[in-house]
Amino acid sequence: MLARTVSLTVFGLVVMMLVQIQPGNAEGNDGIKKYFSDTASKVKATAEPAQKREILDKSLQTMSKALDRVESSGLISQKDRAGIDGFKTTLQAKLDELLGRDGYERVTDAQLNSFSDYVVQDMEQAAQTITISLVSALLIIIILILVL
Amino acid sequence: MNRTFSAFCMKSSHNRSCTGAAHTIKGRSICVVLGLFLFSCSSLPHAHRGTLPGKERVSPVRYSIVCIIDGDGDYLYHDSRGNPHRADEEALVGAKMAAMRNPQAEVFIFHEKSRRRSLPFFPLRDGKFSYYRNGKLLAKESYGRDQGQPPLNPEVDLYYKYRQESGQPLRAEEKPDLVRLFLYFGHEIPEFESSGYDASRRDRKLTVNELAEGLKRITHDSTKIDLVVLSTCFGGTPHTIAAFSPCARYIIASPENLHLSYFDLHPFERLDTGLRDRDVSLFAKEYARHVFDRLKTEVQTSVTVAVYDVDFVRGYVNAVESVYDHDLNSFKGEAPASLEHCDCADNPAYMLPGMNEGVEVFYQPPRFGRSKHKNTHSGWECWRVRELRAAVSHSAGEVR
Numbered sequence: 001m002l003a004r005t006v007s008l009t010v011f012g013l014v015v016m017m018l019v020q021i022q023p024g025n026a027e028g029n030d031g032i033k034k035y036f037s038d039t040a041s042k043v044k045a046t047a048e049p050a051q052k053r054e055i056l057d058k059s060l061q062t063m064s065k066a067l068d069r070v071e072s073s074g075l076i077s078q079k080d081r082a083g084i085d086g087f088k089t090t091l092q093a094k095l096d097e098l099l100g101r102d103g104y105e106r107v108t109d110a111q112l113n114s115f116s117d118y119v120v121q122d123m124e125q126a127a128q129t130i131t132i133s134l135v136s137a138l139l140i141i142i143i144l145i146l147v148l
Numbered sequence: 149m150n151r152t153f154s155a156f157c158m159k160s161s162h163n164r165s166c167t168g169a170a171h172t173i174k175g176r177s178i179c180v181v182l183g184l185f186l187f188s189c190s191s192l193p194h195a196h197r198g199t200l201p202g203k204e205r206v207s208p209v210r211y212s213i214v215c216i217i218d219g220d221g222d223y224l225y226h227d228s229r230g231n232p233h234r235a236d237e238e239a240l241v242g243a244k245m246a247a248m249r250n251p252q253a254e255v256f257i258f259h260e261k262s263r264r265r266s267l268p269f270f271p272l273r274d275g276k277f278s279y280y281r282n283g284k285l286l287a288k289e290s291y292g293r294d295q296g297q298p299p300l301n302p303e304v305d306l307y308y309k310y311r312q313e314s315g316q317p318l319r320a321e322e323k324p325d326l327v328r329l330f331l332y333f334g335h336e337i338p339e340f341e342s343s344g345y346d347a348s349r350r351d352r353k354l355t356v357n358e359l360a361e362g363l364k365r366i367t368h369d370s371t372k373i374d375l376v377v378l379s380t381c382f383g384g385t386p387h388t389i390a391a392f393s394p395c396a397r398y399i400i401a402s403p404e405n406l407h408l409s410y411f412d413l414h415p416f417e418r419l420d421t422g423l424r425d426r427d428v429s430l431f432a433k434e435y436a437r438h439v440f441d442r443l444k445t446e447v448q449t450s451v452t453v454a455v456y457d458v459d460f461v462r463g464y465v466n467a468v469e470s471v472y473d474h475d476l477n478s479f480k481g482e483a484p485a486s487l488e489h490c491d492c493a494d495n496p497a498y499m500l501p502g503m504n505e506g507v508e509v510f511y512q513p514p515r516f517g518r519s520k521h522k523n524t525h526s527g528w529e530c531w532r533v534r535e536l537r538a539a540v541s542h543s544a545g546e547v548r
Contacts, residue, residue, distance in 0.1 A: 024435045037226035082485035097516055107516065118448035118516045119227050124225045125381065125405045125449065 031141040040116035049109035066143040211253035218334030225408035235408040240334040247280035249417040255280040262348040298360030304306035336381040360391040403529035440510035454527040460506025492528035
């Protein structure tokens with residue numbers, strides 16, 4: 001009985017300490033980066049250009065919707081709202097280029113794999129994601145999980 | 149151990165003293181595990197030293213490298229196969245490799261890490277320092293980065309601590325053959341007062357001026373670093389180059405975004421070959437060419453690597469200083485999301501004679517996006533309000 005109590009207490013303490021020492025900052029964006037990397041992997045694993053385009057289109061649209069929901073949730077700060085707006089603008093530009101809208105040359109079928117890498121690399125360059133706080137990043141990931 | 153003991157106890161289940169002993173052993177095991185756990189969480193002064201120079205026969209050093217790697221931020225990236233990488237960890241491996249493969253170098257490596265929430269009584273250290281000399285690791289210690297202002301104080305202190313113990317003279321006139329190199333790996337260093345560079349300590353501030361100030365303290369105000377490598381995004385601005393110019397002869401930086409795979413350090417692994425004639429200018433250009441060639445094969449976004457010959461660019465930097473400072477001051481009130489970087493050549497105010505003097509630019513436009521038909525880059529990066537680009541982009545779209 002005593003050992004059980006001690007074990008439980010120690011376990012509780014360890015869990016508490018693990019929670020305490022979580023870094024909790026950069027990890028939020030990791031999920032967003034992984035999302036785009038997974039999309040690129042799916043695109044490359046698909047042979048048919050139409051399907052590649054569909055995967056990219058769906059991925060960008062889903063992320064856009066997630067951003068819209070986070071923005072309308074009322075849980076984020078004004079600063080985060082500006083960051084999310086910038087993020088959405090970047091996504092929209094990628095979508096326009098994929099489809100050849102708004103003055104962009106349409107991404108050709110032969111370029112779709114490279115374009116999927118471009119989306120990953122552009123998103124990973126800090127400017128787009130770094131202005132989004134951990135809370136917003138986690139909200140985006142949660143919504144993505146719910147949507148997918 | 150517990151499993152063996154339980155088996156033994158099953159054989160003599162009526163033996164109460166055995167059960168008591170089992171509890172005692174289990175309790176002790178738990179205490180040991182807890183103790184080990186707490187020890188692993190603590191940051192008791194962690195210093196390890198090999199035989200320090202001065203206490204052994206010291207081989208002459210021809211190269212002195214100071215390398216600061218920021219790891220307190222969002223440094224995850226994926227390669228084209230989908231494999232995740234941590235940019236700071238990879239830069240650290242590269243720096244250590246360069247340190248071990250240069251028998252005539254001393255190398256100071258600082259890895260600035262995320263500050264995890266500290267436990268009571270256990271102040272965690274968020275910096276790791278390694279000192280290599282003649283290819284050998286001679287000292288290694290953890291340090292706290294919160295040791296007062298300015299921000300690089302702990303790094304400068306450690307530099308002098310080991311530098312002084314090395315017994316080597318510091319001043320250039322006393323050591324004319326020493327080639328000094330400074331490498332910084334991290335995200336874009338803010339140009340104006342702003343917090344949030346460190347992800348785990350949003351209140352901590354770092355600016356270009358503060359980093360340059362730290363470098364001046366390392367150079368002791370009387371020497372110049374032969375080559376400064378800024379492996380960051382947007383390092384090639386007039387303000388950044390001006391800030392480092394008092395303490396640098398050559399600077400390599402990326403005026404635009406730089407992919408997180410960074411400037412790799414392979415060419416630094418054979419300095420005896422690369423710098424055999426102490427020709428830093430040639431080495432800088434060859435190094436820039438190397439990193440550019442590697443990046444352009446792996447990266448779909450733009451790749452821009454520029455080499456600045458500080459003596460030659462000083463005239464241009466001085467000429468645009470007031471315009472740039474005015475821009476910086478006027479943008480201070482703007483929301484970060486409303487600003488963006490641009491090639492200084494896009495703004496007539498910066499198109500002055502001498503803009504291209506002393507700058508060698510290796511540039512590849514992004515394979516996609518609005519700028520994919522932009523064929524050149526001046527090597528100088530400026531700021532503008534984002535709406536301006538909308539107008540420019542619109543007109544560019546009309547031309548197409």
